[in-house]
Amino acid sequence: MSSSVKVVVTGAAGQIAYSLIPRLVDGRTFGNKKVDLALVEIPQVVDKLEGLVMELEDSYFPNMGNVSYTDNFQEASKDADWFLLVGSIPRGIVYNGKKIEERSDLLSINGGIFVDQGEAIGNYGKENAKILVVGNPANTNAFIGKNAAKNESQLWMAMTMLDSNRAKSIISKKTNKNIADVKNMIIWGNHSPTMYPDAENISIDGDLGSSILNDQNWIQDIFIPSVQQRGKAVIDARGASSATSAAKAAIDTVMACEHPTDSGSCFSAAISSDGAYDVPEGLICGFPLMRMDDGSIEIKRDLSLSNFAKKRIQISVDELLSEKEAVKHLMK
Numbered sequence: 001m002s003s004s005v006k007v008v009v010t011g012a013a014g015q016i017a018y019s020l021i022p023r024l025v026d027g028r029t030f031g032n033k034k035v036d037l038a039l040v041e042i043p044q045v046v047d048k049l050e051g052l053v054m055e056l057e058d059s060y061f062p063n064m065g066n067v068s069y070t071d072n073f074q075e076a077s078k079d080a081d082w083f084l085l086v087g088s089i090p091r092g093i094v095y096n097g098k099k100i101e102e103r104s105d106l107l108s109i110n111g112g113i114f115v116d117q118g119e120a121i122g123n124y125g126k127e128n129a130k131i132l133v134v135g136n137p138a139n140t141n142a143f144i145g146k147n148a149a150k151n152e153s154q155l156w157m158a159m160t161m162l163d164s165n166r167a168k169s170i171i172s173k174k175t176n177k178n179i180a181d182v183k184n185m186i187i188w189g190n191h192s193p194t195m196y197p198d199a200e201n202i203s204i205d206g207d208l209g210s211s212i213l214n215d216q217n218w219i220q221d222i223f224i225p226s227v228q229q230r231g232k233a234v235i236d237a238r239g240a241s242s243a244t245s246a247a248k249a250a251i252d253t254v255m256a257c258e259h260p261t262d263s264g265s266c267f268s269a270a271i272s273s274d275g276a277y278d279v280p281e282g283l284i285c286g287f288p289l290m291r292m293d294d295g296s297i298e299i300k301r302d303l304s305l306s307n308f309a310k311k312r313i314q315i316s317v318d319e320l321l322s323e324k325e326a327v328k329h330l331m332k
């Protein structure tokens with residue numbers, strides 16, 4: 001076995017985690033590396049993790065290393081390479097007598113979690129740690145966490161891979177192509193109903209979406225709203241928010257960061273803007289990303305955006321700016 005990797009997962013007793021955690025140690029996500037797991041939950045349910053650990057032991061995962069569980073996030077953070085921050089409350093449930101309808105309604109409930117966790121990651125995580133925020137509202141939670149971490153060598157991301165996978169599925173049905181042939185499906189902006197799934201820059205068998213999908217009405221009236229509202233559609237159908245597809249998307253994001261991106265390709269996640277594509281610096285915004293040979297993650301800067309795309313992205317960026325304003329009190 002070549003080396004090891006330590007992964008912290010919060011919300012480890014939740015729905016997403018139940019699909020996610022076994023995949024982290026199955027030998028596929030991190031290849032030949034030994035995977036140490038530090039599972040984190042709130043004190044009320046942390047003991048349930050004993051059952052999950054029993055199941056992991058019973059599953060025969062030769063690449064699984066040490067597995068620990070705790071309600072002490074700081075302790076879990078020590079020397080971790082990866083943080084999958086899933087722990088938070090989903091929408092679709094009744095909280096304090098009110099049904100949570102929009103992901104942004106979760107800002108006041110979940111936002112605070114990411115101050116303490118961010119601080120601990122900045123202090124105790126590895127210098128080159130990668131952090132993927134899944135808990136909603138994912139972009140602004142990542143913004144809060146990154147601000148609290150104050151450690152510029154670590155990489156904070158918010159997950160948009162699920163939206164990208166959903167969009168690929170819709171395009172593959174529309175074009176009768178295998179989903180694996182739909183590449184470079186980028187989600188710009190916020191993981192919210194304002195997100196902009198970019199059909200123009202996808203590539204299918206080397207052809208750009210802008211040249212294959214000649215149906216702007218379909219893009220505007222069917223494709224974009226379907227991707228934007230898919231999370232709600234799943235909640236309505238399932239009575240709970242997406243879990244197995246969210247777990248798969250988290251794994252896809254980790255794998256995209258672990259392996260160099262093919263030349264000319266990109267993957268979707270939200271990271272802190274450095275001003276690329278005129279997105280204000282510091283916002284955690286969905287971008288086209290590449291994993292470079294040295295392990296760093298870079299924004300792909302050569303996509304062209306139509307005026308339609310620019311307008312749609314601006315709507316989502318404006319929403320991120322208003323979320324930033326709403327969490328001002330959490331910034332130190």
Ligand code: NAD
Nearest residue numbers: 010011013014015016041087088089090134135136162246
């Ligand atoms: P869940 O309710 O099944 O599990 C969440 C778990 O988090 C619970 O066990 C809870 O005890 C735990 N938790 C809460 N606060 C915590 C804290 N401070 N530290 C550690 N653990 C904590 O919910 P779920 O279905 O697993 O969803 C988790 C989150 O992921 C939700 O916010 C949901 O909206 C979000 N989500 C995001 C995406 C995405 O694409 N970004 C997709 C699906 C779901």
Ligand code: LMR
Nearest residue numbers: 091103136231232241242
């Ligand atoms: C999703 O997109 O499925 C998640 O963000 C859950 C939700 O609230 O929609």
